[in-house]
Amino acid sequence: MHLNRLSLLNFKNIREAQLDFSPRINCFVGDNGTGKTNLLDAIHYLSMCKSAFGLSDSQCVRHGDEGFVVNGIYSTPTGRNETIVCTYQRGNAKKLSRGGKEYEKLSDHIGLLPIVMIAPSDTALINESGEERRRYLNSLISQLDRDYLSALIRYNHILAERNKLLKNQGSANFNEILEVFDMQLAALGTALHKRRRELIEELAPLAAQAYLKLSEDREQVELTYRSELNETPMDELLRLTRTKDLVNQFTTGGVHRDDIRMSIGGYPLRKYGSQGQQKSFLVALKLAQYDIVAAHCGHRPILLLDDIFDKLDMQRVEQLIGIVSDERFGQIFITDCNKVRLEGILSGNRCDYTLFSVADGTVAAPQPELSSTGQEP
Amino acid sequence: MHLNRLSLLNFKNIREAQLDFSPRINCFVGDNGTGKTNLLDAIHYLSMCKSAFGLSDSQCVRHGDEGFVVNGIYSTPTGRNETIVCTYQRGNAKKLSRGGKEYEKLSDHIGLLPIVMIAPSDTALINESGEERRRYLNSLISQLDRDYLSALIRYNHILAERNKLLKNQGSANFNEILEVFDMQLAALGTALHKRRRELIEELAPLAAQAYLKLSEDREQVELTYRSELNETPMDELLRLTRTKDLVNQFTTGGVHRDDIRMSIGGYPLRKYGSQGQQKSFLVALKLAQYDIVAAHCGHRPILLLDDIFDKLDMQRVEQLIGIVSDERFGQIFITDCNKVRLEGILSGNRCDYTLFSVADGTVAAPQPELSSTGQEP
Structure with a gap:
């Protein structure tokens, strides 16, 4: 095309x-x-x-x-x-x-x-908060998988409802409704986590390889998926954070707190990478994205x-x-x-x-x- | 030196x-x-x-x-x-x-x-929130004027105290203490506003001139100081926003909401300036800053x-x-x-x-x- x-x-x-x-x-x-x-x-x-x-x-x-x-x-x-x-x-x-x-x-x-675009403003992916990196991940996976997008929309909706509920702990059937939300969040969060992990497992080696090529083997970079769900299943996580959630009146654990860690030579890219190294990383990431999108859509x-x-x-x-x-x-x-x-x-x-x-x-x-x-x- | x-x-x-x-x-x-x-x-x-x-x-x-x-x-x-x-x-x-x-x-x-530095990361001044531009302004004026820095520290301290008070409207002598805070904020806010206005009056024509030179007269840019205090003295502003402050439980008006407006050809630079035009603006701003610092410190x-x-x-x-x-x-x-x-x-x-x-x-x-x-x- x-x-x-x-x-x-x-x-x-x-x-x-x-x-x-x-x-x-x-x-x-x-x-x-x-x-x-x-x-x-x-x-x-x-x-x-x-x-x-x-x-x-x-x-x-x-x-x-x-x-x-x-x-x-x-x-x-x-x-x-x-x-x-x-x-x-x-x-x-x-x-x-x-x-x-x-x-x-x-x-x-x-x-x-x-379409894949490489632009100077990509630096926000490195310099801004985890929200920016989650947005990147969501937008990339959504292009490959429509079910992902609909699961994401439902997760965010139920998360907002659960947070609203946590602010009204005296409301009728509080515990029962919370249980229902937790079951739904656990199922959706697990699905989102699986898809994100799969994507990053595919993306990380491609990006590392592209970076090696760009830098002519001078530096090594790494991309890793950070999620509380890497260690703890979502249903268990919600049980473990229940007390904290009740005190804070919002949901403190879940895939809405995921992040991507980017490092160079083992150190955080944001603090230790030069501007040229950060740019090279972003180019490598987009080239990896290109290969994944190409393979997926044929x-x-x-x-x-x-x-x-x-x-x-x-x-x-x-x-x-x-x-x-x-x-x-x-x-x-x-x-x-x-x-x-x-x-x-x-x-x-x-x-x-x-x-x-x-x-x-x-x-x-x-x-x-x-x-x-x-x-x- | x-x-x-x-x-x-x-x-x-x-x-x-x-x-x-x-x-x-x-x-x-x-x-x-x-x-x-x-x-x-x-x-x-x-x-x-x-x-x-x-x-x-x-x-x-x-x-x-x-x-x-x-x-x-x-x-x-x-x-x-x-x-x-x-x-x-x-x-x-x-x-x-x-x-x-x-x-x-x-x-x-x-x-x-x-010292004056021009770097790629300056774009935050255009793309980030007003806080970033206030920080720039504060840091520049503080280098020129130590009284400004101490007034700023006191303003921020009293502002924090006033906001704390607004969250405890049942506390003893609430109205009397609020009056005292308002008097102090009015005096400090007025001083900060005056100094910021003076600086931007000096900075704006120098930056516009430097931009004209950089672009070889191709584009015109403008830098203007946005402050509620441009129209309303700080003491009056605090009186006018009193009801709103009581409802919101924080101070809704004052120099802590100031901003700098940057425009090109009459349109907001952030949305309508190209990346090269935005960069040119930042270079012009720093060159203007250079002249002001040089004149001040001799x-x-x-x-x-x-x-x-x-x-x-x-x-x-x-x-x-x-x-x-x-x-x-x-x-x-x-x-x-x-x-x-x-x-x-x-x-x-x-x-x-x-x-x-x-x-x-x-x-x-x-x-x-x-x-x-x-x-x-």
């Missing part, structure tokens, strides 16, 4: 654009604030129905306009074309259609066009590399380009503010790429002399 | 180093994870008695060692030498001495060796530029180098992972610089042929 043509209308700073892409490497180059990342965000919209940067739909409308249209024509592995259109008008709900037919639920679309996700030189030294960028130019990767979109260095590293690696120059919200079609593929737009 | 010689022992990944610096531009170049930023952090320690990255002292000790020593010999504007030594042993309090005499209070040292702060190419396009890095190579800037330390591009841009701007190669915690003394100043170590 790759994106053949992207058409935009009033999306962020881009008034209008129609771009034809290579099925392999596409590069957006331009100065700060010209709109490179906005092009990636439009592609993200077509896969995930929302901005990759936490912006609301209305914040993605060009200043002074009333709505946006993002239109993508994809080629499926079987050679058919699929048209996905996302439209939004201020004050209305956004609409998404596939082949002219509007989705009833946007969530039905998630997973059809898998075709290659689109890879978005925002600001590819961000914090990485030349050796590591070379390694990264070397990794993604392998044919197990499909279509790739790269942004960089420096055309010369990006072209240098791509042609040095004998990569086939198409280059788009972005200036002030306008995207120039690739010129034959600018592109190593020499293809006409 | 500039740093002539830095000696390190077991600081982070650096076992031992003794470096002689140029009074102008010093560059640390090396691959990811070699220790470039750790050198900047050591210089930060000598000025601010702590890490610039929120690490504890023990986290700054080299793995497997028992303590660190950071020793700096500075030249004062009058030509004298000042030796500052910071030593830390695990399990003990860190010690700081000036000219062999140990400080009783570390805070007495703050302000002697002013000599030029040391400027630390960590990862100078982070998110900026070539034009903006050129502009930045152009700005800081002006003689109103003093000693500068720059890190970058790419020696060729850094040397290219510095020599292109005819800058006088000394270059140190960092590899795996070891810093090579500048070689005559590597340095445009040609000075021997």
Whole structure:
């Protein structure tokens, strides 16, 4: 599945654009604030129905306009074309259609066009609280497994109900209702824990391997799943924490407190990893995620590399380009503010790429002399 | 005031180093994870008695060692030498001495060796909550004005007491004590507000001007002070929010809710600025801060530029180098992972610089042929 043509209308700073892409490497180059990342965000919209940067739909409308249209024509592995259109008008709900037919639920679309993005803002995964890492894990597993998402929603719902109950310990049938909640939480928590453990068992060695490659065997990293359920089954945990829960008036143990531990050379990555090492870790994690998503859905996700030189030294960028130019990767979109260095590293690696120059919200079609593929737009 | 010689022992990944610096531009170049930023952090320690990255002292000790020593010999504007030594042993309090005499209070040292740092992690100022921006403001004004810091400490103390009181509304003499707290808060809040307003009135035009220069007049940014006290005096504010405070059981109005608004072209920078524009804003803000600190203390702060190419396009890095190579800037330390591009841009701007190669915690003394100043170590 790759994106053949992207058409935009009033999306962020881009008034209008129609771009034809290579099925392999596409590069957006331009100065700060010209709109490179906005092009990636439009592609993200077509896969995930929302901005990759936490912006609301209305914040993605060009200043002074009333709505946006993002239109993508994809080629499926079987050679058919699929048209996905996302439209939004201020004050209305956004609409998404596939082949002219509007989705009833946007969530039905998630997973059809898998996508993996590497961006400077990924550092939140290292620097922010465990909630951020749980959100990452939940979003990744949900793309692979719809049952996981529904179990998660039910777990969170019952957890909220149980916490409400713990604040009203004098209410009728308190003990009986608590028992029912505990049984439900135990079943759901156990299922969530199993799925998370399986995913991290798959993810951890792939990420460690990708990191070794990026750093040319210079450093070793580790990713481990932290959960109270690793030692104690959820039903037993709820029994053990019962007294504490009654005092604190909320549920003190469970998979809602899970975390991922990231370390380098045995020390916590957040405190002891340099900025370049932290970035390398995040790149390795996303490459591992790419392999897992690809294996699961049977075709290659689109890879978005925002600001590819961000914090990485030349050796590591070379390694990264070397990794993604392998044919197990499909279509790739790269942004960089420096055309010369990006072209240098791509042609040095004998990569086939198409280059788009972005200036002030306008995207120039690739010129034959600018592109190593020499293809006409 | 500039740093002539830095000696390190077991600081982070650096076992031992003794470096002689140029009074102008010093560059640390090396691959990811070699220790470039750790050198900047050591210089930060000598000025601010702590890490610039929120690490504890023990986290700054080299793995497997028992303590660190950071020793700096500075030249004062009058030509004298000042030796500052910071030593830390695990399990003990860190010690700081000036000219062999140990400080009783570390805070007495703050302000002697002013420093301004520009680093990738500055983005927290844009992306995090108002607390982060208040912390920035407080730390900046405290460096300029000791009375401000003591007023701030008292304000926070009385605020905490008032909130405690609001949770015990049945306590004896409740109304009388609340009145006393309100009088004290009003006086302190008014003083803090005045000082913050003055600082931002000074900072805002300087930052806007620096941004214009960085972006070569392409974009306009604005920095404004948001405070309830801009419209309502603190004593009146406390009267107006009294009922709300009694219901909520905490103080809902005051300078503890101040914020700084940052905008680009009239729109919020956080949502509408690109990553490069946000970075440019932060650089402009720090350059404005530099000018204010320099004017206040009568000599030029040391400027630390960590990862100078982070998110900026070539034009903006050129502009930045152009700005800081002006003689109103003093000693500068720059890190970058790419020696060729850094040397290219510095020599292109005819800058006088000394270059140190960092590899795996070891810093090579500048070689005559590597340095445009040609000075021997």
